[in-house]
Amino acid sequence: MTDRSGAVLVLTNRYDVTSDVVLRKLAARRVPVVRLDPGADLYAGASLSAGYSRVGRRGTLRTASREVDLTEVRSVWVRRPSPYEGPAELDGQERRFAAAQSFWGTGGILGSLPGAHYVNHPWVNRAAEHKPAQLAAALRCGFQVPDTLITSDPDEAREFVAGQPGGAVYKPLWNTPYRVDGRPHSVWVREVRAEEVTAGVDRCPHLFQAKVGKAFDVRLTAVGDRMFGTRLDSPDLDWRRRQHLMRCTPIDVPELVARSVTRYLAELRLIYGAFDFAVTEGGAWCFLECNPNGQWAWQPAETTDAIAEALTDQLQKGPTP
Structure with a gap:
């Protein structure tokens, strides 16, 4: 059926049980909801179209159970959608091409729904x-922020770490997937001493912070x-x-x-x-x-x-x- 009552669009993966807590509350309030994982569902039967012309904009999202006018979506909850990786049956440059087109095309449509309330907007997210933007904003907004250095200079890193009377910590700038001996490995925040800072710091930026x-x-x-x-x-x-x-x-x-x-x-x-x-x-x-x-x-x-x-x-x- 076509929903013109102002649906809430929830962008998340099928395994996201956290979103179910909110979906149940929306259902109890009789708020129409459409759940979509754009990085997966659009390769599994769902479809998305948008048109732009002098007479206005139009758009339609079709899933297995719903058809939604995109101009009437009231809110978009960007929870945990899957990354745009392209169809599994493709490989090499064809899959990379499809993934990029999905990111810029599908992501662009879903990120520019007219009048929708985003929590949060994906580009804002x-x-x-x-982290550098977070720290700069935190200082401007009046938070107390520990002294921090982001650098790829090993000497500057050692000097900073040695100069922290209460000690220093290292933390990654992004939770990048990492493996040790083929097994997933998390890079946690940890204390670091000046003598532990190696020349390998020059390979990429590292974040050091007063403990x-x-x-x-x-x-x-x-x-x-x-x-x-x-x-x-x-x-x-x-x-x-x-x-x-x-x-x-x-x-x-x-x-x-x-x-x-x-x-x-x-x-x-x-x-x-x-x-x-x-x-x-x-x-x-x-x-x-x-x-x-x-x-x-x-x-x-x-x-x-x-x-x-x-x-x-x-x-x-x-x-x-």
Whole structure:
């Protein structure tokens, strides 16, 4: 059937169970929803078309169960869609060509739906994922930020690390897939000493940062003007490493931090953001990063439900008149 009631378009992969929490809430509110994984579904029966002319724009998305007028989509939730890799039956340059055309064509259509409310816009997400941009924005917005150096100069890296009285850490600029002996391997945040900095630093940029003498970590999840804080007590420097050993409890967000979060979201044009802070014994919240599309359903049940409600509200309301 053709849906002209203003559907919510959810872009995510078939294995994303987190999105189901919000989809159930939208269904309970009788909000029409279309779920699409553009990097996979458009090679498996779904289709997408868009037309541009002097008389206006038109577009249609067809899935196995729905036909949607793209000009009437009220909101787009960019959750976790698969990457555009091209049809599996192709290989070599043909698959690379198809993947690139999908990225620029399909991605371009879905990123320019007229009047739709994006949470978050995919191009905004990509811009906000750059850690140098995050750090610069955090400073402008009034966050306390640990001294940081991004460099491919080994000597400068050694000098920086040696100059940190409380120690220094290394963290990757992007969570690039990595394998050791053929097995997936995660590159965690870890402490680093000056003598450990090798000439290999000149192969690519590396991020070094002053180690924060923290009492605990905080994940602050922001949805519009609503903020949800979770205190993280972990035995590890990087709490993501062994989450089964981590204790999570709700925590209030200080007013000064909340104001900086609001400024940050506005500056980077984000509706949603997952902020990570290290909190010192003295109570200072030190900004570490903001993932514009970070996971949130692992937090305490009451926090997870509140975040899901806030996301549902955003998607249901659609664009601001």
